[in-house]
Amino acid sequence: MTACSANQDLDCHMKELTKEDKLDIHFPDVCRSNDEEQPSRKPTDQNDLALLLRTINFAAQKHSFQRRKDPEKTPYINHPIGVAHILASEGGITDVKVLQAAILHDTVEDTDTTLDEIEEEFGATIRHTVEEVTDKKALSYQERKAHQIARAPLVSERAKLVKLGDKLHNLRDLQRVRPVDWSQERVHQYFIWSGKVIEGLIGTNLPLEEKLRQLLATEDVILPTERKALSILEPSVSPSL
Numbered sequence: 001m002t003a004c005s006a007n008q009d010l011d012c013h014m015k016e017l018t019k020e021d022k023l024d025i026h027f028p029d030v031c032r033s034n035d036e037e038q039p040s041r042k043p044t045d046q047n048d049l050a051l052l053l054r055t056i057n058f059a060a061q062k063h064s065f066q067r068r069k070d071p072e073k074t075p076y077i078n079h080p081i082g083v084a085h086i087l088a089s090e091g092g093i094t095d096v097k098v099l100q101a102a103i104l105h106d107t108v109e110d111t112d113t114t115l116d117e118i119e120e121e122f123g124a125t126i127r128h129t130v131e132e133v134t135d136k137k138a139l140s141y142q143e144r145k146a147h148q149i150a151r152a153p154l155v156s157e158r159a160k161l162v163k164l165g166d167k168l169h170n171l172r173d174l175q176r177v178r179p180v181d182w183s184q185e186r187v188h189q190y191f192i193w194s195g196k197v198i199e200g201l202i203g204t205n206l207p208l209e210e211k212l213r214q215l216l217a218t219e220d221v222i223l224p225t226e227r228k229a230l231s232i233l234e235p236s237v238s239p240s241l
């Protein structure tokens with residue numbers, strides 16, 4: 001929250017502005033009450049559409065040498081764009097920060113992009129959301145998978161939305177074609193594991209959850225109707241609860 005009252009002069013407001021808001025100086029609605037909520041807008045981003053296109057361009061460059069695991073070696077960028085498209089067209093999401101985070105969600109995990117770079121380009125909110133959906137590479141495969149299940153109910157609403165879109169896109173991809181070297185059993189195990197992650201996201205977006213429910217059922221994975229209870233091992237949960 002800014003410490004300046006509405007009547008105080010511009011100097012006071014300027015001192016309160018973060019680095020990212022200062023970049024926004026060309027826009028009339030520059031003085032806002034919640035700095036954390038605002039993305040960095042370089043002067044060339046005249047509106048959300050320009051910002052979204054800059055985000056897609058950034059991700060496309062970062063993923064340019066990466067391919068999906070399918071036999072056709074689909075360009076990797078199809079996945080993050082597909083996730084953002086699912087969120088907008090099927091989840092009804094209009095929050096541009098969610099769509100940006102969806103487009104950027106694998107840049108840190110799968111390319112040389114750093115979180116500092118994300119913040120520099122797109123602001124602290126996008127950095128935070130991308131960080132929330134980024135697996136920690138230092139963990140083993142099994143630890144990463146367990147960590148995703150445990151973290152799902154604890155992350156922000158924006159991160160939960162990105163996760164729902166991510167899982168829906170990956171599961172649909174698996175139904176379309178099996179990745180090279182994946183057995184049918186591995187596909188089935190991915191459905192089971194995804195169901196456990198999604199359980200922690202229930203209550204975030206009904207249309208997406210309904211589609212995930214139907215998709216998971218094709219592999220006999222049944223989603224409960226209520227969100228997974230928080231584990232007492234999670235730090236944000238009081239041991240006395």
Ligand SMILES: Nc1nc2c(ncn2[C@@H]2O[C@H](COP(=O)(O)OP(=O)(O)O)[C@@H](OP(=O)(O)OP(=O)(O)O)[C@H]2O)c(=O)[nH]1
Pocket residue numbers: 067068069070079106109141148166167169170171173174179190
């Ligand atoms: N279904 C599918 N997935 C592919 C394909 N190519 C790459 N992937 C990626 O593979 C990951 C799932 O494979 P795993 O073996 O379980 O995990 P890992 O690659 O991250 O170690 C997903 O990463 P992720 O997006 O980080 O998601 P998640 O593992 O966190 O769900 C998914 O995006 C493909 O052709 N089809």
